[in-house]
Amino acid sequence: MKVIHRVSISKSQDKKVLKKLAKLGIDPFAEGGRVFSNMRYFDISEDEPVWPQVSKIIEKSKILDIPRAEFKSEEILSSEWVRIYPNYFVGEDYSFPEPYLDDSWKKLSFDYKNECPKCGIGLHQKAPIHLKGEPNMKNNDFMGIFWTYDIFARNEVFEVLLKKGITGFEPYPAIHYERKEPLTTIKQLKVTSELVPGIIDDNLTRGSHSCGHIKYLGLTRGMYKFSRNIFKDMPDFVKTSEWFGSGHLAIQSILASLKFVRLYYEKNWKGLSFAPIQLV
Numbered sequence: 091m092k093v094i095h096r097v098s099i100s101k102s103q104d105k106k107v108l109k110k111l112a113k114l115g116i117d118p119f120a121e122g123g124r125v126f127s128n129m130r131y132f133d134i135s136e137d138e139p140v141w142p143q144v145s146k147i148i149e150k151s152k153i154l155d156i157p158r159a160e161f162k163s164e165e166i167l168s169s170e171w172v173r174i175y176p177n178y179f180v181g182e183d184y185s186f187p188e189p190y191l192d193d194s195w196k197k198l199s200f201d202y203k204n205e206c207p208k209c210g211i212g213l214h215q216k217a218p219i220h221l222k223g224e225p226n227m228k229n230n231d232f233m234g235i236f237w238t239y240d241i242f243a244r245n246e247v248f249e250v251l252l253k254k255g256i257t258g259f260e261p262y263p264a265i266h267y268e269r270k271e272p273l274t275t276i277k278q279l280k281v282t283s284e285l286v287p288g289i290i291d292d293n294l295t296r297g298s299h300s301c302g303h304i305k306y307l308g309l310t311r312g313m314y315k316f317s318r319n320i321f322k323d324m325p326d327f328v329k330t331s332e333w334f335g336s337g338h339l340a341i342q343s344i345l346a347s348l349k350f351v352r353l354y355y356e357k358n359w360k361g362l363s364f365a366p367i368q369l370v
């Protein structure tokens with residue numbers, strides 16, 4: 091396992107930071123697609139030689155740094171269940187549920203009546219998600235969107251999943267936000283089963299919200315731990331009963347069985363990351 095930091099930079103606001111990074115040979119604006127408006131990000135691993143210096147720059151400048159654990163394929167394949175999350179997001183606003191500038195995306199696709207105003211827990215999807223258009227998948231097979239972290243995949247992926255007997259999902263349409271017609275190249279991997287509560291949270295940090303709900307901050311080192319018995323007779327994709335996220339973001343994690351993970355590697359698919367789970 092190694093820890094990777096995704097550091098986000100604004101060209102107009104972080105000029106001094108960019109100068110310091112340039113001295114270390116890092117230029118987030120040199121190549122790659124724009125992410126959102128004038129923001130860019132770069133990934134840096136803690137085992138890279140310049141990390142100690144970059145770490146100091148991040149600390150001083152208070153720029154956005156989201157660390158995550160990255161596991162080796164041997165570590166992933168030796169786990170019975172893994173957390174899956176998208177690592178490919180289409181540039182610009184193609185990765186946002188539409189219309190994204192106000193909250194109307196929420197009203198279209200989500201039942202938000204039970205959404206806690208303080209911690210964000212309780213948002214449930216009730217209808218297809220609207221997107222800006224057919225996404226440019228490049229060489230990816232899966233993609234994610236911001237705010238909901240739902241997973242989408244190419245149509246061909248669904249054909250393989252169904253043929254191989256992978257269970258626990260529905261190929262769910264994504265809608266063109268203007269034409270109101272289903273997109274023809276991708277669908278949502280809508281997970282249909284939810285686990286009962288079973289997290290072992292002695293290595294997790296709870297968000298501090300006055301509402302009293304329990305929500306966990308994402309784990310950046312080590313593994314999530316769950317009771318083994320909650321996975322008995324579950325399909326290959328499940329959602330956790332527990333909610334995760336910082337600030338107002340609240341999502342239920344998507345977990346997948348080793349059967350899916352093996353298929354993913356066999357097909358050499360791209361667009362997802364895996365974090366092994368420890369069963370206790």
Ligand SMILES: [Zn+2]
Pocket residue numbers: 206207208209210211299301302303
């Ligand atoms: Zn709450």
